[in-house]
Amino acid sequence: MGSPVGQTGGVTGDVVDLGQKFELISEHWSPKLVATLNDYEVKLVKVQGEFVWHTHEDTDELFLVVEGQLTIQMRDRDVVLGAGQLFVVPRGVEHCPRADAEVKALLLEPSGVVNTGDAGGDLTAVVEAI
Amino acid sequence: MGSPVGQTGGVTGDVVDLGQKFELISEHWSPKLVATLNDYEVKLVKVQGEFVWHTHEDTDELFLVVEGQLTIQMRDRDVVLGAGQLFVVPRGVEHCPRADAEVKALLLEPSGVVNTGDAGGDLTAVVEAI
Numbered sequence A, B: 001m002g003s004p005v006g007q008t009g010g011v012t013g014d015v016v017d018l019g020q021k022f023e024l025i026s027e028h029w030s031p032k033l034v035a036t037l038n039d040y041e042v043k044l045v046k047v048q049g050e051f052v053w054h055t056h057e058d059t060d061e062l063f064l065v066v067e068g069q070l071t072i073q074m075r076d077r078d079v080v081l082g083a084g085q086l087f088v089v090p091r092g093v094e095h096c097p098r099a100d101a102e103v104k105a106l107l108l109e110p111s112g113v114v115n116t117g118d119a120g121g122d123l124t125a126v127v128e129a130i
Helices: A018-023 B018-023
Strands: A032-037 A040-050 A060-069 A071-072 A078-081 A083-089 A095-108 B032-038 B040-050 B062-067 B070-074 B076-082 B085-089 B095-110
Touching: A018 A032, A018 A040, A018 A060, A018 A095, A032 B062, A032 B085, A040 B085, A060 A071, A060 B032, A071 A083, A078 A083, A083 B032, B018 B032, B018 B040, B018 B062, B018 B095, B062 B070, B076 B085
Parallel strands: none
Antiparallel strands: A032 A040, A040 A095, A060 A083, A060 A095, A071 A078, A071 A095, B032 B040, B040 B095, B062 B085, B062 B095, B070 B076, B070 B095
């Protein structure tokens, strides 16, 4: 909440149509920024296959599935999300998303959070706005 | 982000099914808490009719329409959102949501934000978790 009064909240200040935005995404595991809310970012991502096990030590992370079925593997259990279902991975909890078929999801987390958390590696994405 | 490592991120730590949660809501203009993400709250609300003009001086506010058509009136323009569309009302911008027919929407904002902002009045809601 460090921005001045009157600064636009969204990336463009326009309506964000999730379906239209997803059409602009081709790559898997590469979240795209579609809106900001104070110092938080709303991102859209298409995923398929298995990500990497990683942890965000300093923040919770919200997943909302828009289409498909996403499994969020944790060390003590799996959570399976279908369209219209959301889950918050608590900070400090190691997790690894997996999707047997392509999933469209909305992510919410503070600005600057790295998708691979503490794990790094090839799947680390630079987040661009779309 | 003031809570300790390991604190659960969600209200219950469970999957939140938006459809099931909306079935628990009968009152209009009374947001219900379904998840927390650090110091932010994810709320669901059913709305119909016109709200009150109000401003949140210190925070942006995100509206994601799940079902129906929501008009967010601002002093310089209206924004119309359908299902699968989101908009961020920037901090300090006076607005008044309106829905001719019932709308189901997801709201995202920092914990403790009052729904009627600076306006107060009868529509001010105490947010309960569902």
